[in-house]
Amino acid sequence: MKNARGRTGKRRRRRIAFLVAVILPALVVLQQSRTPTPRRSCATVDLTGLAAPGCASGFNLVLITLDTVRADRLGCYGYSRARTPAIDGLADRGVVFGQAIAPTSVTLPSHATILTGLTAPSHGVRNNGSFRLAGARRTVAETLGENGYRTAAFIGAYVLDARYGLDQGFDHYDDEVNVTGKPAEGAHYVERSAGHVTEAALAWLEGPPAREKQQPFFMWVHYYDAHYPYAPPESFTDSLPRDPYDREIAYTDTQIRRVVDALRAKNLIDRTLIVVTADHGEGLGEHDEATHSLLVYDTTVHVPLVFSCPALFRVPTRVDDRVVGLVDIVPTVLGMLGVSSDGAVDGRNVFTSAPDEARAIYIETMASLMNNGWSPLSGLRRLNDKFILAPRPEFYDLLADAGETDNLFDTEAPAIIALADQLDEKLEGWPSVESMVAQARTMDPEEAARLAALGYVNTLGGGAALGVADPKDMMQIYYRIMNAEAQSTAGDHLRAVEMIESVLAEDSTNARAWDAARMIYKRLGRFDDAERCVRRFCELNPTSDGFVNLAQFLLARGAVAEFEGALLEAERLDPANGDVFIARGDRHAMGGRYREALEEFERALAVDPAKVGPVAREKIALVKARLP
Numbered sequence: 118m119k120n121a122r123g124r125t126g127k128r129r130r131r132r133i134a135f136l137v138a139v140i141l142p143a144l145v146v147l148q149q150s151r152t153p154t155p156r157r158s159c160a161t162v163d164l165t166g167l168a169a170p171g172c173a174s175g176f177n178l179v180l181i182t183l184d185t186v187r188a189d190r191l192g193c194y195g196y197s198r199a200r201t202p203a204i205d206g207l208a209d210r211g212v213v214f215g216q217a218i219a220p221t222s223v224t225l226p227s228h229a230t231i232l233t234g235l236t237a238p239s240h241g242v243r244n245n246g247s248f249r250l251a252g253a254r255r256t257v258a259e260t261l262g263e264n265g266y267r268t269a270a271f272i273g274a275y276v277l278d279a280r281y282g283l284d285q286g287f288d289h290y291d292d293e294v295n296v297t298g299k300p301a302e303g304a305h306y307v308e309r310s311a312g313h314v315t316e317a318a319l320a321w322l323e324g325p326p327a328r329e330k331q332q333p334f335f336m337w338v339h340y341y342d343a344h345y346p347y348a349p350p351e352s353f354t355d356s357l358p359r360d361p362y363d364r365e366i367a368y369t370d371t372q373i374r375r376v377v378d379a380l381r382a383k384n385l386i387d388r389t390l391i392v393v394t395a396d397h398g399e400g401l402g403e404h405d406e407a408t409h410s411l412l413v414y415d416t417t418v419h420v421p422l423v424f425s426c427p428a429l430f431r432v433p434t435r436v437d438d439r440v441v442g443l444v445d446i447v448p449t450v451l452g453m454l455g456v457s458s459d460g461a462v463d464g465r466n467v468f469t470s471a472p473d474e475a476r477a478i479y480i481e482t483m484a485s486l487m488n489n490g491w492s493p494l495s496g497l498r499r500l501n502d503k504f505i506l507a508p509r510p511e512f513y514d515l516l517a518d519a520g521e522t523d524n525l526f527d528t529e530a531p532a533i534i535a536l537a538d539q540l541d542e543k544l545e546g547w548p549s550v551e552s553m554v555a556q557a558r559t560m561d562p563e564e565a566a567r568l569a570a571l572g573y574v575n576t577l578g579g580g581a582a583l584g585v586a587d588p589k590d591m592m593q594i595y596y597r598i599m600n601a602e603a604q605s606t607a608g609d610h611l612r613a614v615e616m617i618e619s620v621l622a623e624d625s626t627n628a629r630a631w632d633a634a635r636m637i638y639k640r641l642g643r644f645d646d647a648e649r650c651v652r653r654f655c656e657l658n659p660t661s662d663g664f665v666n667l668a669q670f671l672l673a674r675g676a677v678a679e680f681e682g683a684l685l686e687a688e689r690l691d692p693a694n695g696d697v698f699i700a701r702g703d704r705h706a707m708g709g710r711y712r713e714a715l716e717e718f719e720r721a722l723a724v725d726p727a728k729v730g731p732v733a734r735e736k737i738a739l740v741k742a743r744l745p
Contacts, residue, residue: 258286695725
């Protein structure tokens with residue numbers, strides 16, 4: 118066992134060295150993240166007197182979600198280099214939960230849990246982009262709206278666009294994030310800064326007529342800035358941390374300060390419950406994971422959770438004697454606001470529940486399967502230990518090993534067997550992975566026939582290699598993809614081609630690698646190779662954006678009939694994908710049919726302003742100039 122651990126340590130060090138040597142220069146600083154220290158058990162905290170049911174009856178609710186923020190990068194969680202005075206100030210007038218766990222390390226499904234109080238298998242949203250929250254699922258906005266609340270949301274990135282169903286119950290859902298007008302090669306990363314999000318939120322706070330200002334409100338503010346790639350404002354230098362990830366968090370904190378100051382200026386602070394949390398964390402190089410989504414260690418699922426209100430919490434309280442989940446936010450805030458709901462939840466009111474060391478929070482990632490073709494991960498996180506179901510299962514004693522470096526699964530301790538059995542029981546009661554994939558891709562017989570007519574077969578779940586590789590063993594592959602993308606972005610396309618083709622030779626079912634290859638070949642002008650790559654991507658992961666990308670190559674080489682077939686498939690997968698109508702408009706414009714092109718561009722703007730708004734407006738202006 119000792120020799121095996123030694124080999125593992127050497128392999129980990131080689132991978133870390135590879136990361137530092139060849140990946141984007143910005144990632145070098147990620148190795149500066151704080152080394153976890155063993156967590157100590159603590160005395161039981163009695164929360165029942167702090168927030169009794171109905172204690173915040175009639176109060177406003179402000180939910181702030183910090184995309185990609187680890188708990189241990191905030192001052193109120195003990196990080197000495199943090200510059201987070203606004204969040205820390207809220208913690209000084211509130212309750213900080215030291216062991217809060219996200220349901221997954223992926224943005225959309227985690228936010229679906231935050232808004233519904235359901236686990237990912239219960240609400241059905243299992244990955245970004247290919248799922249939509251069903252109308253039958255009840256959000257906290259719907260419940261509060263039915264109880265007299267005004268509701269509004271201000272979104273920082275396209276990944277939470279209204280098309281994915283999180284707008285349910287919101288009177289106002291501001292998701293127009295593409296403020297620069299620059300189209301992104303990956304639509305997932307279309308975002309606006311924390312400053313833009315805050316401006317929109319503050320304008321809404323000032324906006325309602327006097328008669329409506331007497332109503333309580335629920336405002337959700339989502340900040341995406343700490344998500345990779347890290348690009349903090351240039352003004353955040355000198356006195357602020359050098360780490361760009363820390364700078365992004367520090368910048369976001371200044372915007373939270375603006376929201377809090379606005380509430381105080383309007384004399385609302387004492388009657389507003391503020392909840393601050395994150396959808397997931399960031400690997401920052403630990404466990405060989407630079408970012409997130411592929412693994413479920415505490416680096417990416419241990420998140421901050423702060424409940425703050427000066428009228429309710431006179432002194433700061435830190436709670437480390439229990440594990441809580443983002444699944445608990447809905448039942449907790451509804452209980453505090455004194456609002457009942459007939460919607461089912463999987464969480465509990467953390468202020469009325471006694472500490473329970475046996476409680477286990479369910480965690481998962483399906484992105485490893487759906488984006489990369491590797492095995493999905495699921496697990497259970499208790500207060501003091503953790504079990505991860507993987508091709509090579511893992512068990513960690515978190516009291517002795519907070520960094521999750523010593524896998525104890527082979528010891529076959531009773532706790533391991535108990536957690537494994539508990540997870541098996543849960544998984545048996547939920548949809549299988551196969552049915553989950555079918556739901557994401559709506560692979561009914563008609564779709565299968567249409568895909569076959571276009572020359573595609575659905576390969577997910579078929580073939581010996583797909584869905585079998587253990588994600589923790591594949592992180593070097595992931596770094597090689599990132600490095601190939603970085604080389605291409607820097608202009609060294611030939612080197613990027615060499616690197617990405619070596620990945621594809623080793624991991625031919627990796628959809629993300631095929632998409633990266635598409636972008637690299639497109640930049641190089643090798644369009645036949647780019648089309649080959651996007652076809653393979655659509656076989657592995659048939660998404661609306663994938664078929665739009667294919668359609669663009671088909672149009673460029675004059676394959677009009679197949680072009681329209683690809684767009685029809687893209688539209689069927691996502692009827693609100695504005696790029697479908699942009700592509701059709703481009704085809705009309707190329708043929709001199711400017712009026713038809715105008716109709717398509719206007720339709721794109723109407724159905725999808727968040728992603729294609731600036732581009733659509735520019736094209737509308739161009740074709741209008743050509744009309745008689």
